[in-house]
Amino acid sequence: MSQKILVIEDDLTLNRLIVGQLNRLGYETTGTGSWAGAEAHLSAHEPHLIIADVRLADGDILERLPDLARSQPVVVLTAYGSVRDAVGAIKAGAYEYLVKPTSPDALSLVVKRALDDAALRNDHRFCQQRLKARDSMANFMVGVSALLLKTKETIAAVGPTDVNVLIQGESGSGKELVARAVHECSGRARRNFVPVDCCSLQEKLFESELFGHERGAFTGADRLKRGLIEGAEDGTLFLDEIGEIEASIQAKLLRVLETGVFRRVGGTKNLEANARIVAATNRDLEAMSLDGRFRSDLFYRLSTFVIEVPPLRARRDDIPYLAAHFIQHHNFSRRINKRLSGEALRRLTAYDWPGNVRELRNVIERAIILSQDSSSIRPEHLAFGSSGGKSGVKVTVSFDHDPTLDELQAEYLRLQLHKQSGRRAKVAEVLDVSERNIYRMIRRYGLVDACGSGSRSAPG
Ligand SMILES: Nc1ncnc2c1ncn2[C@@H]1O[C@H](COP(=O)(O)OP(=O)(O)OP(=O)(O)O)[C@@H](O)[C@H]1O
Ligand SMILES: [Mg+2]
Incomplete structure (x- = not known):
């Protein structure tokens, strides 16, 4: 990729001369003769270097230098003999000054040095950011266990890459925290982290929340609305409870992940999706994809990298x-x-x-x-075990058809067995039935597998 340079000089002959020289050296150079032209250019492009005359008809560069120089180096062009301007420019943050008329050699030398220095500084800044991200991650992920440290290392390794991450772990284990840490460790940290609670939204709503809608897309859509995926542009879209999304949304999400484009509801234009996808679930998504409850192609797209958060x-x-x-x-x-x-x-x-x-x-x-x-x-x-009545309990079970009472019971029992780590006595207590009844139901619904390590042999 060639480096981009903006030349701001109202002496048009000199402007063309500099632009021509720099283009011949392989830079992608644009010239403008006014501050207004420069502003228009800067709002649409991010040049790597600015070369600017001190005084323009519509403004003085010195006042703007401190601000300009934050984003890229600025080399200032001064008239022969105006030492005050040169000193003022350097004081205000200019990288260097060149006396007009500039010699081609001096120009190419200064430009190369300015660009090399800026690249170095950016590298340095990037490293510092990474270090800071690691530090802050250390602060907000409390713990010293070998398992946690390993999780942190994994986060630090995968964070800066752009791959999709699937975070799996039991309820309350810290999946959202891990998702935020992945974002903080990435080059996207300065952009948005946008969480989406997949189980709280219904199908139709979900689509327009995620992708946005055009004005008039449906009754009530009285203006254009950008979706969460646009809000996460160049940032991270966190799909929480991904195991709960409906088949039609799974298909739409898959399309975005495969093509990199999406459409607002009611829209015909393809928009580019730049969000990195981090998803989380407390379900066994792989098992769900094997028995058809979750699209396996979507599972593979989401799980480029998997982080298991240990209980x-x-x-x-x-x-x-x-x-x-x-x-x-x-x-x-x-x-x-x-x-x-x-x-x-x-x-x-x-x-x-x-x-x-x-x-x-x-x-x-x-x-x-x-x-x-x-x-x-x-x-x-210490009051263990009760929910404390502070947060309401939400129970989510999904079917691809209207379930019978039996099916609902079986699913709920499976969920409780999982939640209580297979401890049947505890499940019996929560469901308010006898332990013996739990054993009967487990056998009847074929849930022996769901009992996990906490299972014991059934009493008489
Ligand atoms: N290592 C940690 N250090 C400090 N706080 C933590 C840590 N892990 C989790 N927490 C805190 O515990 C709570 C639960 O974490 P989080 O919401 O990330 O879990 P989760 O796996 O997403 O849960 P759920 O499956 O219920 O959505 C949060 O308040 C979080 O800040
Ligand atoms: Mg969560």
Whole structure:
């Protein structure tokens, strides 16, 4: 790719001369004679270098230099003998000045040096950004376990590439956090991270939310609306709960991923999709794609790279750090000073955390409240297992047809078995039926596989 240079000079003979010389050297050079022309050019192009006369009929470059020089180096052209202008230009941020009329050698030398320096600085800035992203990731992903560190390394490695990432993990394990970290570690970090909750939107709405709609596309579409995918241009589109999207949307999404273009609802023009796709699910998407509940071609497109977020019980070393992190947060925001007692910490690290980090966060929050004026959080303040009634429970089961009651029951049971990590006693408690009944249903619906490691042999 050749480097682009903008020449701003109202002496048109000199302007043409410089443009001609630079083009012969292989640069892609554009000339303009006014500040207005320069502004129009800059709003549509991003030159790598600007060469500008100090004074133009419609403005003075010195005032604008500090601003201009932030985006690319500026070489200023000064009249012979006007030392004041030269000094002023350098002070205002110019890379270098050239005295008119410029010799071809001096011009080519300065231009090359300015472009090389800028490239170096950009590299340096890029490295610093990456380092900063890693630092901030370290700050917002709390934990020290080997599994978490490995996840962070994976994020740092895949973040800067542009490949699609699929994040899998149990509910509350930190999938959204990982998605944000992937974005922060990428060259897209300065653009938008746009989360889309795939299970909260219905088919028709989903399409116009995602792709936008043209004015008049349907009743109520009284103006053009850009979709989330446009909002994520050059940024990251985070498709949360991707396992829940309907077949028709799966097809449309696949088309975008395959062709790189999309259309607004009611539109006929193809628009380019520049968003990087990061998706998350707590379902086994591969299994779903094998038995036809999720398009396998879409699964392959989404899962170019897969990050598995380990459940909290598989990385117990993180528990003390996470607990301290959440307590510190409350201490700070409520101006209190609570500590965790040794015994309470032992309970926290021994517990299985089916709701993962989110459950730990909730347990700590409740403990802060339950411990009232006491400065230490003790075991009796820890209320495990209940949802705390703070966030409503949302149950999602999907079918490709209207399910029968039996099918619905079977699916819900499967979901609970998964959620409770196969612990039938716990499932029985949640569903408010006897444990023996749970065993019967498991056998009847053929759900033995869904019972996982928590299964034991059935009682008599
Ligand atoms: N390593 C971590 N350090 C600090 N906070 C964390 C960490 N992991 C998760 N959390 C916090 O736990 C909560 C749940 O995390 P998150 O929403 O990312 O999980 P999730 O896997 O997307 O959950 P769900 O499947 O329910 O959508 C959030 O408040 C998040 O900030
Ligand atoms: Mg989530």
